[in-house]
Amino acid sequence: MINSLNRFVPDSLIPYQGIKKGERKLINEVISKNKEKLVNSISEVFDIIPIQSGMTISFHHHLRNGDDVLNMVLAEIKKRDLKNMVLAPSAIFPVHAPMVELIKNQNITKIYTNYINGPVSDIVTQGFLKELLVMDTHGGRPRAIESGELTIDVSFIAVPTSDKDGNGNGIDGLSACGTLGYAISDLMYAKKKVVVTDHLVDHVNKIDIEAKYVDFVISVPRIGDAKGIVSGTTKPTKDPVQLKIANDTAKLIDELGFIKEGMSFQTGAGGTSLAVAKAMQTLMIQKNVKGSFASGGITDFLVKMHEDGLFERLYDVQCFDLEAVKSYKNNPNHFSMSASKYGNPYDQPIVDQLDIVILGATEIDLDFNVNVTTDSHGNLIGGSGGHSDTAAGAKLTIITTNLLKSRTSMVKEKVTTITTPGETVDCLVTERGIAINPKRTDLIEKLKDSKLNIVTMEELLHKAKSIAGIPQPKQKSDQIIGVVRYRDGSIIDSIYKV
Amino acid sequence: MINSLNRFVPDSLIPYQGIKKGERKLINEVISKNKEKLVNSISEVFDIIPIQSGMTISFHHHLRNGDDVLNMVLAEIKKRDLKNMVLAPSAIFPVHAPMVELIKNQNITKIYTNYINGPVSDIVTQGFLKELLVMDTHGGRPRAIESGELTIDVSFIAVPTSDKDGNGNGIDGLSACGTLGYAISDLMYAKKKVVVTDHLVDHVNKIDIEAKYVDFVISVPRIGDAKGIVSGTTKPTKDPVQLKIANDTAKLIDELGFIKEGMSFQTGAGGTSLAVAKAMQTLMIQKNVKGSFASGGITDFLVKMHEDGLFERLYDVQCFDLEAVKSYKNNPNHFSMSASKYGNPYDQPIVDQLDIVILGATEIDLDFNVNVTTDSHGNLIGGSGGHSDTAAGAKLTIITTNLLKSRTSMVKEKVTTITTPGETVDCLVTERGIAINPKRTDLIEKLKDSKLNIVTMEELLHKAKSIAGIPQPKQKSDQIIGVVRYRDGSIIDSIYKV
Numbered sequence: 001m002i003n004s005l006n007r008f009v010p011d012s013l014i015p016y017q018g019i020k021k022g023e024r025k026l027i028n029e030v031i032s033k034n035k036e037k038l039v040n041s042i043s044e045v046f047d048i049i050p051i052q053s054g055m056t057i058s059f060h061h062h063l064r065n066g067d068d069v070l071n072m073v074l075a076e077i078k079k080r081d082l083k084n085m086v087l088a089p090s091a092i093f094p095v096h097a098p099m100v101e102l103i104k105n106q107n108i109t110k111i112y113t114n115y116i117n118g119p120v121s122d123i124v125t126q127g128f129l130k131e132l133l134v135m136d137t138h139g140g141r142p143r144a145i146e147s148g149e150l151t152i153d154v155s156f157i158a159v160p161t162s163d164k165d166g167n168g169n170g171i172d173g174l175s176a177c178g179t180l181g182y183a184i185s186d187l188m189y190a191k192k193k194v195v196v197t198d199h200l201v202d203h204v205n206k207i208d209i210e211a212k213y214v215d216f217v218i219s220v221p222r223i224g225d226a227k228g229i230v231s232g233t234t235k236p237t238k239d240p241v242q243l244k245i246a247n248d249t250a251k252l253i254d255e256l257g258f259i260k261e262g263m264s265f266q267t268g269a270g271g272t273s274l275a276v277a278k279a280m281q282t283l284m285i286q287k288n289v290k291g292s293f294a295s296g297g298i299t300d301f302l303v304k305m306h307e308d309g310l311f312e313r314l315y316d317v318q319c320f321d322l323e324a325v326k327s328y329k330n331n332p333n334h335f336s337m338s339a340s341k342y343g344n345p346y347d348q349p350i351v352d353q354l355d356i357v358i359l360g361a362t363e364i365d366l367d368f369n370v371n372v373t374t375d376s377h378g379n380l381i382g383g384s385g386g387h388s389d390t391a392a393g394a395k396l397t398i399i400t401t402n403l404l405k406s407r408t409s410m411v412k413e414k415v416t417t418i419t420t421p422g423e424t425v426d427c428l429v430t431e432r433g434i435a436i437n438p439k440r441t442d443l444i445e446k447l448k449d450s451k452l453n454i455v456t457m458e459e460l461l462h463k464a465k466s467i468a469g470i471p472q473p474k475q476k477s478d479q480i481i482g483v484v485r486y487r488d489g490s491i492i493d494s495i496y497k498v
Numbered sequence: 499m500i501n502s503l504n505r506f507v508p509d510s511l512i513p514y515q516g517i518k519k520g521e522r523k524l525i526n527e528v529i530s531k532n533k534e535k536l537v538n539s540i541s542e543v544f545d546i547i548p549i550q551s552g553m554t555i556s557f558h559h560h561l562r563n564g565d566d567v568l569n570m571v572l573a574e575i576k577k578r579d580l581k582n583m584v585l586a587p588s589a590i591f592p593v594h595a596p597m598v599e600l601i602k603n604q605n606i607t608k609i610y611t612n613y614i615n616g617p618v619s620d621i622v623t624q625g626f627l628k629e630l631l632v633m634d635t636h637g638g639r640p641r642a643i644e645s646g647e648l649t650i651d652v653s654f655i656a657v658p659t660s661d662k663d664g665n666g667n668g669i670d671g672l673s674a675c676g677t678l679g680y681a682i683s684d685l686m687y688a689k690k691k692v693v694v695t696d697h698l699v700d701h702v703n704k705i706d707i708e709a710k711y712v713d714f715v716i717s718v719p720r721i722g723d724a725k726g727i728v729s730g731t732t733k734p735t736k737d738p739v740q741l742k743i744a745n746d747t748a749k750l751i752d753e754l755g756f757i758k759e760g761m762s763f764q765t766g767a768g769g770t771s772l773a774v775a776k777a778m779q780t781l782m783i784q785k786n787v788k789g790s791f792a793s794g795g796i797t798d799f800l801v802k803m804h805e806d807g808l809f810e811r812l813y814d815v816q817c818f819d820l821e822a823v824k825s826y827k828n829n830p831n832h833f834s835m836s837a838s839k840y841g842n843p844y845d846q847p848i849v850d851q852l853d854i855v856i857l858g859a860t861e862i863d864l865d866f867n868v869n870v871t872t873d874s875h876g877n878l879i880g881g882s883g884g885h886s887d888t889a890a891g892a893k894l895t896i897i898t899t900n901l902l903k904s905r906t907s908m909v910k911e912k913v914t915t916i917t918t919p920g921e922t923v924d925c926l927v928t929e930r931g932i933a934i935n936p937k938r939t940d941l942i943e944k945l946k947d948s949k950l951n952i953v954t955m956e957e958l959l960h961k962a963k964s965i966a967g968i969p970q971p972k973q974k975s976d977q978i979i980g981v982v983r984y985r986d987g988s989i990i991d992s993i994y995k996v
Contacts, residue, residue, distance in 0.1 A: 005867065005916055009989040010630065010978055016988040019890060021922050021937075132508065165846050203790055203851070205811050205831060210839075211846050292701055313703050332830050333703060341708075348663050348709050353701070369503065392517060418503055424519050439519075480508055490514040491507040 037217045038164050042076050042156075042196075045216050049192050051076075053083045055153040058190060060183035061091035061115070062158065062170060062318060066228025069158040069196050072220070074098050077107050086110040088152060090141060090182040090339070091385070094118030095228060103128050112150060114138055115383035124481060125380045127497040133380075133482030135373060135495070138317070139343020139351065139389035140487040142185035146340060146347075149489065155190035157183050158223045159209050162197040166214025167207045170319075171329045173199030175224045178298075178319025178328050180208050184338035187213045198223045206329070208336060230321050234299045236278045237271030241431045245400050246275030248452060249358065249429045250283055255450050256443055258356050258396055259283050265311070266296040266351075266390055267358040269320040272400050274301050276358050284310050295342070295350050296386060298334070303327040306334065315350050317342040317386075343389035345487050351386065351393030359387055361401045361428075363415040366457050368422030368437050370399060371415035373484055376408070377474065378416055378498045380482075388420040389487050396426055396443075403430035408471070409464030411457060416474075418493040419484055432463050535715045536662050540574050540654075540694075543714050547690050549574075551581045553651040556688060558681035559589035559613070560656065560668060560816060564726025567656040567694050570718070572596050575605050584608040586650060588639060588680040588837070589883070592616030593726060601626050610648060612636055613881035622979060623878045625995040631878075631980030633871060633993070636815070637841020637849065637887035638985040640683035644838060644845075647987065653688035655681050656721045657707050660695035664712025665705045668817075669827045671697030673722045676796075676817025676826050678706050682836035685711045696721045704827070706834055728819050732797045734776045735769030739929045743898050744773030746950060747856065747927045748781055753948050754941055756854050756894055757781050763809070764794040764849075764888055765856040767818040770898050772799050774856050782808050793840070793848050794884060796832070801825040804832065813848050815840040815884075841887035843985050849884065849891030857885055859899045859926075861913040864955050866920030866935050868897060869913035871982055874906070875972065876914050876996045878980075886918040887985050894924055894941075901928035906969070907962030909955060914972070916991040917982055930961050 002008060003015035039045050051057070059070045070089055075098070077085055085108045092099070092111075097119040102108045104123070109130035114137060116124065124133050136144060144150035160175040162168035170180045175198055187193055192215045200219040237243060253259060259280065267273040278301070284291065294302045295315040300323030306314050307327070314334040319325045327334045340347045351357075362381065363371040370391070375381050391397040401410045410430070426443060428435045433455035436443050447454055482495035500506060501513035537543050549555070557568045568587055573596070575583055583606050590597070590609075595617040600606045602621070607628035612635060614622065622631050634642060642648035658673040660666035668678045673696055685691055690713045698717040735741060751757060757778065765771040776799070782789065792800045793813040798821030804812050805825070812832040817823045825832045838845045849855075860879065861869040868889070873879050889895040899908045908928070924941060926933045931953035934941050945952055980993035 003989060003991075005865075005919055005990065007916060007991040008978075010981065010992060013981060014988045016919070016984050016990045019919070019921060021890070021924075167846075206833065330830050332828050335704065348665070367503075392519070418505060421503055421514070421517070423516060426519075480506075483508065483511060486514050490512045491501060492503065492514045493501075493505040494508060 037166055037214060039216050039218055042072050042218060045194050045218060046076055046080065049154060051154055053085065056086040056088055056151060058152045058155040058186045059089035060157065060180065060186065061089060061093070062177040062180055062182060063175060063224035063229050065093040065095045066225035067093065067095055067158065068222055068224050069156055070096055071098050073156050074102055078102055081107065083107055084109045088112040088150060091115035092117065092120050096120055106130055112136060113383065114141055115385050116380050117382055121380035125498050127479060127481050129481065132480065133495065135383045135482060135484045137343060137384040137389050137487045138339050138386040139345060139349055140485055140489065142338065142340035142344045143346055143487060143489065145185040145189050146344065152186060152190035154192045154194060155186035156194050156196055157187060157209065159195045159197045160223065161199045161201055161204060162195050162209065162217055163201055163204050164217055165211035166195045166209065166217050167204045167211040168195060168197065168209040169204060169206045170208065171206060171325055175226060175229060176325050177229050178325040179316045179336040181317035181337055181342060182339045183209070185340055194218060196220060196223055230325070234269045234274060234301065234321050235271065236275040236301065239271070241402060242272040243275055244431050245429050246272050247279050248434060249276045249398055249400055250279030252398070252427060252429060252434060252452060253280065253356060253396070254283050255452065256396060256446055259287055259289055261289055263289065263291040264293045264295065264353060264355045265291060266294060266354055268360065269297055269299050270360060273358050274299065276400065277301055277305070281305055281310060295354065298324040300324060306331065343386055343487060349393065351390045354390060354394035356396045357390040357394035358398050358400060359391060361399045361410060363410060363412050364399055364401070364428055365412045365415045365422070366461065368425040368428070368457065369415050369418045370420040370425055371417045373419045374417040374495065376416050378476065378496055380495065384419045388424065391420045391424040392487070397424060398427045398429060399425055400429045403432045403460060403464050404468055407468045409461065409468055411461045411464055413461065417484060417495055421492065428457065430460060433460055435460055535664055535712060537714050537716055540570050540716060543692050543716060544574055544578065547652060549652055551583065554584040554586055554649060556650045556653040556684045557587040558655060558678065558684065559587060559591070560675040560678055560680060561673060561722035561727050563591040563593045564723040565591065565593055565656065566720055566722050567654055568594055569596050571654050572600055576600055579605065581605055582607045586610040586648060589613035590615065590618050594618055604628055610634060611881065612639055613883050614878050615880055619878035623996050625977060625979050627979065630978065631993065633881045633980060633982045635841060635882040635887050635985045636837050636884040637843060637847055638983055638987065640836065640838035640842045641844055641985060641987065643683040643687050644842065650684060650688035652690045652692060653684035654692050654694055655685060655707065657693045657695045658721065659697045659699055659702060660693050660707065660715060661699055661702050662715055663709035664693045664707065664715050665702045665709040666693060666695065666707035667702060667704045668706065669704060669823055672724060673727060674823050675727050676823040677814045677834040679815035679835055679840060680837045681707070683838055692716060694718060694721055728823070732767045732772060732799065732819050733769065734773040734799065737769070739900060740770045741773055742929050743927055744770055745777050746932060747774045747896055747898055748777030750896070750925060750927060750932060750950060751778065751854060751894065752781055753950065754894060754944055757785055757787055759787055761787065761789045762791045762793070762851060762853045763789060764792060764852055766858065767795055767797050768858060771856050772797065774898065775799055775803070779803055779808060793852065796822040798822060804829065841884055841985060847891065849888045852888060852892035854894045854896070855888040855892040856896050856898060857889060859897045859908060861908060861910050862897055862899070862926055863910045863913045863920070864959065866923040866926070866955065867913050867916045868918040868923055869915045871917045872915040872993065874914050876974065876994055878993065882917045886922065889918045889922040890985065895922060896925045896927060897923055898927045901930045901958060901962050902966055905966045907959065907966055909959045909962055911959065915982060915993055919990065926955065928958060931958055933958055
């Protein structure tokens with residue numbers, strides 16, 4: 001056999017057929033991966049795929065309360081009056097209020113998410129969602145997707161900067177939000193992947209979204225409202241009660257021997273959490289200790305600690321402010337991590353390498369079970385996010401909260417909803433004392449000579465009751481509207497209609 | 499149904515069963531991904547998998563002529579006297595001489611590689627390999643692997659730094675070699691993946707090899723000889739003939755209008771190539787031009803241009819020296835790319851975005867076909883690597899070579915072996931003139947008033963003949979021992995026994 005270069009080719013092999021420079025002519029002349037991916041609108045992509053009633057559609061929440069993309073898709077579902085749609089956004093915010101009408105009309109009948117807040121949480125609490133709400137964790141969601149348990153038909157991925165092939169990132173453009181960790185499982189596992197961008201460029205530098213996984217690219221005027229995307233700057237609290245809690249927490253960490261070379265640390269973006277980080281910073285400098293990594297959602301405060309050499313690395317699933325976005329762009333040891341790498345228990349996650357995590361609570365009970373999913377009336381107000389993932393993974397899990405808020409005790413006999421099992425929670429720090437989980441006899445032993453105010457959970461409950469009185473027992477409805485699903489897929493608790 | 503927290507769980511769902519902090523107890527108590535991966539030796543991993551006669555084993559070549567890992571595996575194949583093994587290393591170097599005996603004894607009967615040099619190439623040229631040698635390109639190899647055409651049973655991946663789970667990179671440790679681009683397809687697609695490291699650490703900062711793809715980790719005293727891994731420093735030539743070629747090349751690029759804002763560029767690590775880069779650097783500074791990216795194997799010279807702001811980004815499949823390794827570690831816009839992202843035509847590769855590539859040749863013919871696979875006697879001495887990938891992708895493909903070497907013309911009527919089809923080659927620059935591919939009428943038009951010595955390929959051949967005489971026509975053997983496979987899988991040429 002002779003090929004187009006007039007060279008002999010052994011039989012059974014494919015002879016070279018010649019190419020014209022600049023044309024991508026390959027053996028298969030039409031290669032889907034090289035096809036034009038740009039489509040004009042959300043509506044057009046609904047027609048092309050096509051998106052039909054009953055399908056599962058997913059989203060990430062990096063644009064937070066500034067997200068326009070989920071709402072664009074909702075508008076199209078409404079226009080077409082598709083029914084029985086399943087939504088799997090990694091979180092739902094007040095901005096997603098248009099979903100309320102679609103739930104009432106049974107356009108949307110099932111939701112998987114890790115966090116829910118605002119009008120949608122209200123309507124779900126009231127029992128309007130036809131099927132059970134599944135509240136996953138940040139690590140549990142990628143587990144469900146990657147194991148095939150949660151099959152996504154179409155993922156709409158908001159990408160702040162993309163080229164026409166779908167190579168993209170979150171660090172440039174008007175809607176820059178930083179790392180895109182929550183989108184990665186969807187990108188890799190959804191049947192069809194649609195990138196929605198408001199910053200279409202010729203070349204993308206840092207490629208966090210790889211074109212080879214992308215089926216369609218849509219350029220729109222705006223994917224989000226910058227004011228809702230990043231919170232600007234996040235600062236440690238100046239409230240004296242919270243400052244006491246923060247300082248006591250840092251002292252506790254120190255007395256337990258966790259301020260040490262190579263320590264790793266995670267905390268949230270709240271004022272108390274950052275005050276803990278600030279107090280720890282002082283101790284680390286005093287002791288000349290250098291940590292290995294800080295992880296989770298990253299704030300400017302952690303960026304500063306990293307740049308000052310206090311943490312060697314940052315593992316960032318989500319940038320909380322513009323300083324974090326900038327750092328991710330410029331600091332070589334500020335790494336993006338996917339939600340799976342962050343918390344999926346089957347992916348050797350970063351949470352399992354954590355030494356210390358500082359977490360909040362809306363309720364905590366005598367068994368150290370924590371609720372961040374509902375309020376004490378049972379209304380949905382949040383969800384685990386990474387709460388139970390990090391609590392399980394970290395060697396030292398500390399909950400910080402005021403004992404009393406608005407004359408209500410945060411410590412309960414039983415929490416309304418369990419988000420995080422007490423057996424993964426080690427300490428509670430309040431302004432009126434610190435309780436250590438009796439299962440952690442090793443920690444209790446280390447604190448036997450401590451000057452910190454170590455108390456039992458029962459004592460905290462008693463103190464709270466003596467100040468705020470005994471709350472009326474609440475009558476639970478027996479209609480289950482959702483479940484709290486643990487990172488391994490098992491069910492922690494049910495959520496009831498209010 | 500009631501779970502271990504005494505909470506009600508709707509039927510048909512899996513109740514939470516409790517965990518003990520610090521233990522990774524999940525629904526499936528034994529999770530292969532979390533199993534101990536450390537094994538004691540290459541021999542042990544042969545037993546566990548098990549590795550048997552007829553299997554396909556792959557390797558990457560980032561340790562180049564300092565690689566110990568392929569040889570360790572060869573020793574085990576020899577010890578066990580396994581037969582009919584298929585090897586798929588991305589390149590073969592003189593250090594792999596122990597392979598000769600295994601080819602003679604038919605322990606190894608088939609080889610896929612992108613580059614072959616040294617005693618193994620000699621023995622293959624002599625016809626000792628039982629089946630056809632397949633010479634792939636750097637982009638064609640991942641295409642073959644990812645398309646399922648080349649199925650790898652076990653990949654042994656040399657990783658200069660790894661943790662016990664197999665998270666690793668090439669930037670730290672005694673055998674640091676930089677990016678690990680050639681290993682990525684093997685890592686993702688081989689049936690079993692074995693990481694071999696000589697620097698086992700607790701935590702890995704930058705994760706280029708992801709543990710979730712890794713089945714086994716072996717810690718050995720040494721994966722390679724540092725002297726053979728990196729070439730130290732790579733410098734532009736000082737040879738006056740090569741300098742003339744380099745300067746003319748830069749002038750040619752300029753006259754063709756390619757020195758312009760946003761330009762992208764690739765060249766090799768040879769002295770002439772770097773002299774071209776140096777001459778281009780001068781022009782870029784004079785014209786105040788900033789390039790978008792340089793790609794391919796990265797050298798300290800390109801690092802310097804990047805750090806000086808002359809190229810915004812580096813896309814690095816392989817670090818050629820220690821400065822490149824250091825830059826990859828520290829410069830946020832120095833990116834690793836997989837071989838697939840580099841050259842796989844089905845993966846929107848970086849080569850298809852290139853403006854300019856500078857390449858070498860051992861022969862080039864009147865049709866602009868280039869040979870870098872054999873010498874003019876037909877002896878295997880190299881292979882495409884990224885030669886034909888970049889030639890096809892770049893808007894301007896320039897071959898630079900001395901017209902005469904050791905009184906032999908580099909320009910031939912027909913090259914002995916075609917590595918890169920002439921239809922993808924645009925210009926040849928020699929010390930005695932510059933030939934432009936007649937198919938590129940656009941380039942010829944731009945050069946019509948040029949003061950450069952523009953000649954035809956026929957004139958160059960004539961000049962060479964008038965100086966060095968007319969070479970004896972060579973008699974080809976008709977026994978085919980291998981094939982040159984293009985990046986799309988079609989066959990460019992056959993390779994004959996000598």
